[in-house]
Structure formats: structure tokens, C-alpha cells
Amino acid sequence: QKEVEQNSGPLSVPEGAIASLNCTYSDRGSQSFFWYRQYSGKSPELIMSIYSNGDKEDGRFTAQLNKASQYVSLLIRDSQPSDSATYLCAVRLNAGNNRKLIWGLGTSLAVNP
Amino acid sequence: GAGVSQTPSNKVTEKGKYVELRCDPISGHTALYWYRQSLGQGPEFLIYFQGTGAADDSGLPNDRFFAVRPEGSVSTLKIQRTERGDSAVYLCASSQGARETQYFGPGTRLLVL
Numbered sequence: 564q565k566e567v568e569q570n571s572g573p574l575s576v577p578e579g580a581i582a583s584l585n586c587t588y589s590d591r592g593s594q595s596f597f598w599y600r601q602y603s604g605k606s607p608e609l610i611m612s613i614y615s616n617g618d619k620e621d622g623r624f625t626a627q628l629n630k631a632s633q634y635v636s637l638l639i640r641d642s643q644p645s646d647s648a649t650y651l652c653a654v655r656l657n658a659g660n661n662r663k664l665i666w667g668l669g670t671s672l673a674v675n676p
Numbered sequence: 677g678a679g680v681s682q683t684p685s686n687k688v689t690e691k692g693k694y695v696e697l698r699c700d701p702i703s704g705h706t707a708l709y710w711y712r713q714s715l716g717q718g719p720e721f722l723i724y725f726q727g728t729g730a731a732d733d734s735g736l737p738n739d740r741f742f743a744v745r746p747e748g749s750v751s752t753l754k755i756q757r758t759e760r761g762d763s764a765v766y767l768c769a770s771s772q773g774a775r776e777t778q779y780f781g782p783g784t785r786l787l788v789l
Contacts, residue, residue: 599780606767607767662731
């Protein structure tokens, strides 16, 4: 079982719709969770970070974390064509000296005008 | 302020050659990370520095890979006897603070012929 799993997609939504991206992780000791956006040929760019159970909202983006279910999601409201990219979920243990991020393969999102 | 910078942006080399990839982190960031990313994959952790020392080098694939950060700022990833399988985008990230959000540079695209 991969440590961080995401549906590879592509996820296709019409402009203005809500895009829902999901991520599950295997290590219950995970403490920090991140969503990065990556455009083709570019490096990952941080969208959201979340550390506590519940929802965290930032503009059109909402991250949701459920540690009991080992699940983190990203909702994008009022999706725009410029949101079309690969969304990477990353998880960190925060245990001892462990600072590395464990990444999913990414979900490709296409927002259609 | 300036973000993470990486040089060169592209590197083409022949199998068996030695290459050095450079990363200049965000000023004041004490933690520095190297990842590599192959097409269609999430980033794969290689090594993490806290200051001058390698705090976690568990991701280095073999002894052909080595990284240094002698003054706690700029880091160099060194690959000896390159192989075609080393071809990937090599990403550098830096972070600071308790939450340690990682910010990525533009990457170096390495192609081993």
C-alpha cells in the first residue's frame, strides 16, 4: 500500500463548479498535511496546509482533515480554467527529526470553460 | 523577497559523467530539502539539511549521490557516474519555523544520454 494515495484523474469539471480532490494516507503518526498545485513543467506551489481536524478555508480553497479516517481533501469553489493543474497531496510525520514530505502521485484537474 | 533558486535550469550529460546541481534557499531558511520528480510521479525525497548537517539522507538512492551544505545556506547535490535512470527533475525546497512549510525552487531538469 502506498503511503499517500490520490486518484490520478483526470478530474474534469465545468467552469464555476466545485472540484473535490481526495487523499488518503497510511501512517497514523502523520501530523502535517499539505496541498500543492503543479502546473505542467513547473515546480510545486503550496496551496493549503492543515494540521488539525476539521476545515480550513482560504479564499476559494477549503482543506478538510479527518485524522480518524486518515483522509484529507481539497475543495475548490468556483473553479476557473486557471485552476487546471496537477494537485499533489503531501504528508509529514513530524516525529523526532523526521521532516521529509511523503507525496501522492497527484490528481490532474481540468476545468473546462 | 527572492525565492528558492536552482542552477542550472537544464543539464544534459552523458552516461558515466559527474554532475553538480546547485540550490540557493530563501534567505534565513535553515532547513533545505532535495527531491527528485519523474514524469507522472510525485516528488521523491532525497535528503534534508538542518543548518550544515544532513539530518536525514535516507532517500539518497545509492552512494553515487551526495549532497553538501557547507555554510548552512547554498547546497550542492552531486551525482557521480550518472546513469540514464538518473534523468528527472531535481527539486530543492527550503523552510523555516515550527510548521516548516516547504517552498520549492524551479528545479533542474537533468537528462542523462
